[in-house]
Amino acid sequence: MRLLTLPLFMILIIPLIAAQPGIGLATPLVETLTIDSFPFTYQNKFRVYNTGEEERVFVISISAPYQDVLDWVTVDASVFTLIPGDTKVVQFSIYADSGYQGEYDVLFKPTLLPTQTTPTPDSAMAHLAMSAAYKLTLIVPEGVGPPRPPEEEIPPEKPRELTKTVEEMEETKASTVRTFDKPLLINVPSRAYAYEPVHLSVEFMEGEEPTELGFILVAPSGKNYTLESDSVFSFNEKGTWNVLIVIKDEIIAGNPLEVEYDFGKDLKFRILPQYGIIVVGVITVVIGLYLWRRRK
Amino acid sequence: MYAKFSIFILFFLVVLQQPSFTCEIELSKSFYQPGETISLDVIISNTTSAKECLKSLDITITDSLKLLCTLTSSYPVDTECIESGEEKTYTFSCVIPLHAVEGVGTVEVYVETWSGITRVQKEFFEIGVNYPPEITVISYPAVVNPSQQYEITFSVYDNFGIEDLVSAEVVLHHQMTQPSEREYYLFTWEKPDLYTVWKSNTFVGANASIQNREIVWTLTFLLSEIASPGEWTLEITVYDAAHQHHQVFERLYVTKYLSFHLQGTSRGFAASINFGKASPGEELPRVALILVVTSNSSVNVSIQGSDLYSPEGKILPMDIFYVESSVGSTVQLDGSRQVLYSMYAEKNGFNRETQIHIIFSGKLPEVVEAGTYSGIWYIIVEAV
Numbered sequence: 001m002r003l004l005t006l007p008l009f010m011i012l013i014i015p016l017i018a019a020q021p022g023i024g025l026a027t028p029l030v031e032t033l034t035i036d037s038f039p040f041t042y043q044n045k046f047r048v049y050n051t052g053e054e055e056r057v058f059v060i061s062i063s064a065p066y067q068d069v070l071d072w073v074t075v076d077a078s079v080f081t082l083i084p085g086d087t088k089v090v091q092f093s094i095y096a097d098s099g100y101q102g103e104y105d106v107l108f109k110p111t112l113l114p115t116q117t118t119p120t121p122d123s124a125m126a127h128l129a130m131s132a133a134y135k136l137t138l139i140v141p142e143g144v145g146p147p148r149p150p151e152e153e154i155p156p157e158k159p160r161e162l163t164k165t166v167e168e169m170e171e172t173k174a175s176t177v178r179t180f181d182k183p184l185l186i187n188v189p190s191r192a193y194a195y196e197p198v199h200l201s202v203e204f205m206e207g208e209e210p211t212e213l214g215f216i217l218v219a220p221s222g223k224n225y226t227l228e229s230d231s232v233f234s235f236n237e238k239g240t241w242n243v244l245i246v247i248k249d250e251i252i253a254g255n256p257l258e259v260e261y262d263f264g265k266d267l268k269f270r271i272l273p274q275y276g277i278i279v280v281g282v283i284t285v286v287i288g289l290y291l292w293r294r295r296k
Numbered sequence: 297m298y299a300k301f302s303i304f305i306l307f308f309l310v311v312l313q314q315p316s317f318t319c320e321i322e323l324s325k326s327f328y329q330p331g332e333t334i335s336l337d338v339i340i341s342n343t344t345s346a347k348e349c350l351k352s353l354d355i356t357i358t359d360s361l362k363l364l365c366t367l368t369s370s371y372p373v374d375t376e377c378i379e380s381g382e383e384k385t386y387t388f389s390c391v392i393p394l395h396a397v398e399g400v401g402t403v404e405v406y407v408e409t410w411s412g413i414t415r416v417q418k419e420f421f422e423i424g425v426n427y428p429p430e431i432t433v434i435s436y437p438a439v440v441n442p443s444q445q446y447e448i449t450f451s452v453y454d455n456f457g458i459e460d461l462v463s464a465e466v467v468l469h470h471q472m473t474q475p476s477e478r479e480y481y482l483f484t485w486e487k488p489d490l491y492t493v494w495k496s497n498t499f500v501g502a503n504a505s506i507q508n509r510e511i512v513w514t515l516t517f518l519l520s521e522i523a524s525p526g527e528w529t530l531e532i533t534v535y536d537a538a539h540q541h542h543q544v545f546e547r548l549y550v551t552k553y554l555s556f557h558l559q560g561t562s563r564g565f566a567a568s569i570n571f572g573k574a575s576p577g578e579e580l581p582r583v584a585l586i587l588v589v590t591s592n593s594s595v596n597v598s599i600q601g602s603d604l605y606s607p608e609g610k611i612l613p614m615d616i617f618y619v620e621s622s623v624g625s626t627v628q629l630d631g632s633r634q635v636l637y638s639m640y641a642e643k644n645g646f647n648r649e650t651q652i653h654i655i656f657s658g659k660l661p662e663v664v665e666a667g668t669y670s671g672i673w674y675i676i677v678e679a680v
Contacts, residue, residue: 021567024555026441027679029525047441051555087444114567114672124571124580124604124612126656126673132554133598133678 021056023112024049024087025132034139035096042094046134048110050082057081057242057254060090061109061131066148069104069138072096079218081242081256094138100148101140108134113253186253188243192235194261195270201230202245218242234269235259316343319407321419327456329426330396333389334365336419338405341383348413349377354406357390359423360399365390373410398424422456428540429454429461431532434512436546440528442553442592443521450544451512452534458511460536462487466494466515467531470524470550477520478592478646485513522592522646525552525679552679554591559651569656569673580617580658587652593645593679597621597637597652600674601629606667617658629673639680 026047033042048058060078064070076091092108114127187201202213213229220239227233235241238261245253272279322337334357342348350371357365367388378384392401401423407415434449454460464485472479475497483496491504491511501516530546558567571580589595599619604612614629619636627634642650654675 020557020559022555022557024443024553025679026444026551026553028439028551029549047444047551049443049555052557087441109676111674121668122573124574124658124669126569126601126604126617126671128558128567128569128585129672129674130556130558130567131674131676132556133676135678 019054020052021054021112021130022050022052023058023110023130023132024051025110025134027108027134030136032137032139033094034141035099035144036141037144038096038098040094040096040099043091045089045091046108046110047087047089048080048082048132049087050084052112053084055081055083055240055256055258056112056115057244057256058088059111059113059254061111063107063109065104068099069106072099072138073106075108079242079244079254081240081254083240099140099145101142101145102148104138104140106136106138108136115253115255186245186255188245188255188257190255191258191260193265194236194238194259195234196262196265197232197234197269199232200227200243203229214246216244216246218244317341317348317409317413317415318343319405319415319417321403321405321417323403323419323421325421325456325459327422327424327426327460328392328401329424329456330392330394333391334401334403334421335387335389336403338386338388338407338417339383340378340386340407342378342380345380346411347377347379348409348411349374351408351410352406353386355388356404356406357392358402358404359397360401361397364393364396364401392423396423424455426456426460426536426538426540427454428538428542429534429536431534431542431544433530433532433544433546436530436548438548440519440523440548440550442519442523442550443555445516445518447514447516448530448532449512449514450532451510452542453510454536455509456536457509458491458506460538461511462535462537464513464534465532467533468517468519468528468548469531470526470528478522478524481517481519483515483517519550521553521555521590522648523550523553524645525550525592550592552591552593554589554593554595554677554679556587556589556675556677558675559586559588571656571658574660576660576664577662578660580660582655582657585654585656587654587675587677589640589647589650589652589677591641591647591677591679594639594641595637595647596635596678596680597640597654598633598635598674598676598678599627599629599654600631600633600676602631602671602673604669604671606665606669608665608667610665610667610669612664612669613661616661617656620655620657622653622655633674633676 026049028044028046030044050056050058058080060075062070062073062075064073072094074093077088080088082088109131111129111131113129187199189198192198200215202215215227215229215231217225217227217233219225219237219241221237225233238259241257241259243255243257318341320339320341322339324335328334338353338355352371353369355367356363367390369386401421403419403421405417430453432451434451436448437446440446448466452458452461452464466483468481470479474480475482477498481496481498483494483500485491485494491506491513492502494500494502494515499518503514505512526549528548528550530548531543533541533543535541569583569585571583574580587597601614601617603614614631617629618626619629620626621636623637625636627636636654637652640652641647
């Protein structure tokens with residue numbers, strides 16, 4: 001009985017000491033910018049903090065009331081991983097070649113997406129995403145730009161501007177994306193060994209079109225790999241990878257994945273399969289020579 | 297050939313080891329200005345095998361053109377003696393006349409003993425006007441994010457050398473003039489502390505590099521998460537021994553800052569709202585969430601909900617859910633960003649680990665498919 005006490009205690013205590021996520025944001029004092037003439041250029045930066053207790057992927061989302069205003073805005077990093085206590089300075093740029101008069105709120109939202117969206121059985125559950133926001137109001141006075149022709153305004157928050165698109169992530173271009181609020185089953189480990197095949201999968205709980213779902217793996221060197229929703233992948237770089245879950249080209253969640261190097265795994269999964277025939281050949285020759293000399 | 301060389305080495309060593317009678321001069325500092333008193337120690341050391349008695353000790357102090365002071369001490373036979381292996385220190389002082397010429401000054405000591413030993417020793421110093429120290433700010437951060445380390449680098453030049461410096465003070469302040477985590481940070485150095493020892497009521501790291509008459513200080517500092525956003529002043533003041541000082545001012549800006557994490561009222565809380573099981577038409581259990589916010593300004597707290605889905609694709613519409621604040625406001629989720637707390641600040645314009653309560657509730661429709669429902673809701677905090 002006493003032997004069982006410790007494991008039972010561990011089982012009880014583990015959920016209590018789960019790492020807590022936290023986000024911080026330092027923003028410029030500039031809250032309003034008046035565009036006196038076009039073309040207009042402006043740059044500034046904000047700092048994102050990982051104030052939590054675990055390594056997490058941070059996604060910068062940007063929203064604006066009109067697509068043409070959103071097109072003015074870019075950031076130099078839209079998805080990145082931070083270890084606890086670490087920070088990242090994100091530079092944003094506004095370049096407007098022309099525009100309509102009006103007052104536009106641009107919202108920058110560094111966001112910690114949930115690392116999993118699996119529901120607990122027999123329950124109604126909302127997973128929480130945490131966003132720290134910075135609002136910058138751009139004013140185009142009368143006379144600087146023509147009046148905006150009547151057109152449909154992008155509803156400010158619907159469809160939700162969850163993240164930037166993957167394509168635009170690479171171009172560091174801001175964008176809105178479509179709604180995402182469907183539960184997913186995500187199978188992504190938090191650690192892996194280099195060159196060892198790892199099974200990664202993600203699927204809709206309600207069995208939607210699986211081809212829409214997939215992964216973007218971002219290596220520590222910055223190299224990107226696009227995978228299908230059910231794939232086996234061998235990580236070929238040591239360090240922290242970003243595993244981004246995407247629907248078509250939209251990022252909906254992100255997990256860091258730590259890849260370690262182990263010579264045994266390297267030998268088994270890379271060296272022997274790739275160079276095994278050469279090794280076998282060399283060993284055969286050596287044994288052959290040895291036997292030949294013994295017979296002589 | 298080798299024999300001659302060996303004899304030379306031996307002779308050299310014997311000379312080195314030979315007992316001697318020496319005289320040294322120690323000045324209190326290396327720079328003096330006219331009107332100031334120069335004080336000096338004459339240290340006479342006797343390492344000969346016999347006692348030596350002084351006959352006279354003559355000191356002359358000159359500038360580059362003329363004699364400034366003459367100090368003479370004569371001793372009768374066997375009155376001022378230094379035993380073998382001992383040393384004695386004689387202290388003298390002299391006021392440098394106001395008409396002394398700026399430039400190199402010389403102290404010359406002539407010692408004579410009754411046994412006929414004479415020694416002459418010279419020491420140089422500088423005569424000049426002691427100008428106030430000069431501060432040059434080399435680098436400082438124009439924009440400061442709270443809770444981040446930054447460096448201020450500045451140099452101080454003193455024409456009397458850095459040993460003339462007695463104190464330095466670096467102040468970073470917003471509006472207050474008293475030390476405060478939110479508005480006022482003070483870092484001080486005082487002689488005789490090491491140049492790298494700075495005192496402060498907050499974190500500070502210091503590096504110093506000295507070159508000739510200049511010292512370059514680099515201070516590493518960090519402002520608190522609640523440091524007031526806005527324009528701050530960097531004020532550097534340095535004093536020298538003559539109570540002269542130099543002060544410089546620079547402007548810098550502290551950005552807005554906020555950080556938050558979520559905390560449940562139950563143990564083992566995960567970042568989710570779990571309403572558990574309920575029957576159609578039944579009130580869902582109220583779920584409380586605590587948002588722990590630290591910020592250097594007021595914040596807006598918003599919530600953005602969405603429908604919950606079952607694995608079979610059935611929908612639990614978001615408008616059955618309500619979110620309440622502790623100040624009485626309630627919003628019904630509609631998919632847009634809805635402000636729950638506006639301009640929230642627990643203290644005077646800031647929050648420190650402030651617990652902001654959010655209560656989620658809802659009522660299931662009369663007709664709803666049995667199943668498991670989930671989705672993603674957003675908690676958005678904005679510094680205002």
